[in-house]
Amino acid sequence: EAGVVQSPRYKIIEKKQPVAFWCNPISGHNTLYWYRQNLGQGPELLIRYENEEAVDDSQLPKDRFSAERLKGVDSTLKIQPAELGDSAVYLCASSLFLGGLNSPLHFGNGTRLTVT
Amino acid sequence: KNEVEQSPQNLTAQEGEFITINCSYSVGISALHWLQQHPGGGIVSLFMLSSGKKKHGRLIATINIQEKHSSLHITASHPRDSAVYICAVGRGSQGNLIFGKGTKLSVKP
Numbered sequence: 001e002a003g004v005v006q007s008p009r010y011k012i013i014e015k016k017q018p019v020a021f022w023c024n025p026i027s028g029h030n031t032l033y034w035y036r037q038n039l040g041q042g043p044e045l046l047i048r049y050e051n052e053e054a055v056d057d058s059q060l061p062k063d064r065f066s067a068e069r070l071k072g073v074d075s076t077l078k079i080q081p082a083e084l085g086d087s088a089v090y091l092c093a094s095s096l097f098l099g100g101l102n103s104p105l106h107f108g109n110g111t112r113l114t115v116t
Numbered sequence: 117k118n119e120v121e122q123s124p125q126n127l128t129a130q131e132g133e134f135i136t137i138n139c140s141y142s143v144g145i146s147a148l149h150w151l152q153q154h155p156g157g158g159i160v161s162l163f164m165l166s167s168g169k170k171k172h173g174r175l176i177a178t179i180n181i182q183e184k185h186s187s188l189h190i191t192a193s194h195p196r197d198s199a200v201y202i203c204a205v206g207r208g209s210q211g212n213l214i215f216g217k218g219t220k221l222s223v224k225p
Binding site: 033040041042043044045048056091093103104105106107108109110 | 120149151156158159160161164202204212213215216217218
């Protein structure tokens, strides 16, 4: 089966510019996650979708970050404007969440963002 | 204090050595995940377990629910095992995972 696909793989932008990341989850997975991972740290959740509904966006900096998952399949994460501190790896993951339990998460390869 | 603590943070081993990475957590969980992350960012799920022990090839994961502790063992380690190993816990009705900071393993030939 095809894995979680993310693009772009790398992105370098100047601060104050906008940037967008795209994720296509594994077919049939109803839950999609966006994580941010700083160097030497574990991933931190930004937003979790169940189908097209954002069920946990408490950690998403809503003044500059936005996300959408139209039709409950692929998703985009946007930052506008980007700040130096946004430099990180942005990971997308998907799983099948049923009955209160997750199937193992499948991660994409991530987008490494560098803000200069 | 983090809800998920891993030890050691960094580990260097010689090829062939038996390796143990530990994970302790302070919250009630529905399942614990062990993940592997190679340089470049890709994360692979190794195990998901809620009790007992699982084995896959040279990898063994154990969990003690009463002690809130899990271990990941690698037998006959190889340089290709060099990666960051991350412990993460799932909390029942919450679909999110809480991640540890990872253990960076380097296996020297």
